[in-house]
Amino acid sequence: MLLFATVSVSWYLAVGAILFVLGAVCMATKRNLLGVLMGVELVLNGANINFIAFGSRLLRSEGDTLGLDGQLIALFVIVLAAAEAAVALAIALNFYNNHSTIDIDRANELKG
């Protein structure tokens, strides 16, 4: 049974992979611009779980672990996600003010 097996890196990688796929599908299917943003957040979180798992001293032996590098890169990803959310939200609000809609299917003015 799952409860009696010891947690390994693969478990964390599986959770990260599932969150990544959920975020990617969310980005692809949502018609609301903010829903697409939420998909991006899920994708970045899935990537962060991988960094944390490989950097953990509890899951990897001392020679194999990323150590502090994994946690530092996860911190940078969190900050970058915050910056990305701020800019994307400003763009979304601007788009909403100019077009009175938040449906990305109607954001086709830049179409080549």
Place this chain on the structure above:
Amino acid sequence: MELMAVAWAYWHQFFFIIFAGSAVGFGCGVLISQNIVRMAFYLVLSLGSTAGLFFLAGAEFVGAMQLMIYVGGTMVLLIFGVMLTAQKDFVNMKTHTHDWILATVVGGSLLMVLLFAAFGSEDWRSPQDPTDAHVVDTKAATPLGLALTGVRVDKLDDTNDKLNQGKSGYLMPFIIISVHLLVVLIGAAYMARTKKLSHATGLRSSRARLSVFKMEEEDEVLEEEKYVVLRKDKQAKNPLDTNDNNTENPDED
């Protein structure tokens, strides 16, 4: 009672299953829900459970930052965005059925590939023997902070010369990301500001004001445009602007 005993002996697995299950479950909620407000709420819970996974992996500082920045900051931002744009038509937006089918096929195959990779390596699949884990000090906040200021205290005993050259820490990326965040926040505040056109004068500016107004009340604008066209030769003041003390305003009624 029995459940508690199991949770005590296998507390790591127990909490891993709880946190991973809620992270994935609420992630599915984000994907499946059509209501944007519910999606935001599910995303908060999913990110919070991910922070729990970080705590379980021994990265308590990153977990705390995840809770503070993601759940505290980014989600407030996102929820404000939802509230500002969640008008009647945009709360529930249905995805087309063919989009669902295509996304499920592509996402499912991608998930198969990723899971195959995650469980494919023997090195990753085999758990570390807990008896030879010599975790002396799991507090990561001090080494993290020092690494951000350029000192790697966790690698002081590294005898490899090639690795020692790169021991300057993360000072440079830290500064770059700080300036990046500052620039991005200023730019976002500039981009999202309310457009005020009160300083503008003349017929052209009243045109601009009317176009801003058009988003709110379509039929009122038609009247105002008619008014402007009528008064064009007399260099009319904009009737929308109540600050102007135009005494000869004929439409007081």
